[in-house]
Amino acid sequence: MTSIAVPPSAPEHTGSRLTRVLGAATAVSWVVWLTYGLVLSPADVVQSESVRLFYLHVPLALSAYLGFTVTLVGSILVLRKNSAFWDQMAGAGAEVGLVLAGLVLVTGALWGRPTWGTYWVWDPRITATTLLFLVYLGYLVVRRLDLDAEVRARRAAVFGIVAFINVPITRYSVQIWNSLHQEATLSLTDTEMDGSQLTSFALGAIAMALFTTWLIIHRFRVGWLEYELDRSGLESAILERRGERTATEVV
Template sequence: MTTTPTEASPAAAPATSTASPLTRVLGALSAVGVVLVGWLGLVASPPDVVQQDSVRLIYVHVPAVTWMYVAVFLCAFASFMWLRKRTDGWDVLAASAAEIATILTGLGLVTGAVWGRPTWGVYWVWDARLTSTAILFVLLLGYQALRRYPAEPQARSRMAAVLGLLLVPNAAIVHYSVDWWRGLHQDATVSKIDVSIEGLMLFTLAVSFIVMGVVCAWLLVHRFRVGWLERRAERHHLDAALADRRADADPSAGVAVGGPR
């Protein structure tokens, strides 16, 4: 993580995949795990006495939301490290973690809404946790918008690092204020259904939690490698364009194409 893409040899064989032995193992574990959770969650585990089949959504919802927090913190930490070290690795790590956090937040909101419809009768309630998660989702979308913007790489890394680091105080103050706001309204129409979970359901939840972690790790590694290769490609194109310009300016020096790096 301390090397920069330019140090990688340009003569290295072109990569055809971002896999390595470790990620193949992770990928195989993810595939088996997803099938296992699908079987446990949809077939083996019993329906809940109160919520019936909609309880099965928690095997996706709870792990997604929990790993979302981990991904957000990882993004903030990587952003902090980029500000200290200024190496591409931390920047790419922050970008990858933020993407995973965005997807998990979206997944959490959608599964929550789908679960809310049969359980609460509505897709959305202005519950404290829902509201602050929705705002976190918008914050992450803003981060993605900045990331997608074609700026000069160093400038983009710098803006993204500050934005990524600010995610944590933003999310914290939003969470706190929304909690307080909802706490004032004692007439909350929706009471939390008290779920005491045990036996096979608890086991399924634990397995789905681990599997979601493995899937996220697998995605993170691949996304990191793709991001890293993107950096190399960007610099390679820049070098090639510079060499072209030099050759244009001085046709007699055709041998200098490829120029000093």
């Protein structure tokens, strides 16, 4: 009976100086953001207090896109370099992005109830976001196919690249369709907001981006440890098998 082989160099946790600094910056940015967005900034003239949910909703969406962008970059590098490192990075981006996209849908529904009078409408942005969620759910299923790790990584990479087409479609669905959903709130060239609202969104975008980066790094390291464990387990089994054969030959 053999125990699970653990790589001798495997760390006991996924933290490092980088993630601790990033984690501290994330915590500080969340305190500042939540204090300003929930307490200090005034309620909206039209949306009243429900606008504060929007300060969370939009940064969540932007961070989900960030996660899916990491998947795109990782997938391209998997095909270019045949790299297990980037395969794990692509998977981490998709997992974190998927969770955030799910939270986008939940916060959007909660915001829609007081604003539109319903949790769900057949709005292009909402529908496109739901489809985006399902596309990346499919990507994660592909990552669990019963295949050789390299083959699986390549197939997931192709799907991860093609799946990204849906990100800009979702992002710009408001412009593409004439929609019930309000126009894009944040834009580089034009914004409908000013003052405290813009500050709340900007703080939210920064805080959520830091949090997303922190999550992706940790999820990547968990995935990498699993990969190393699988690899070292296989190597140990081969060495053990060779040892058995050598012993038999000696006898």
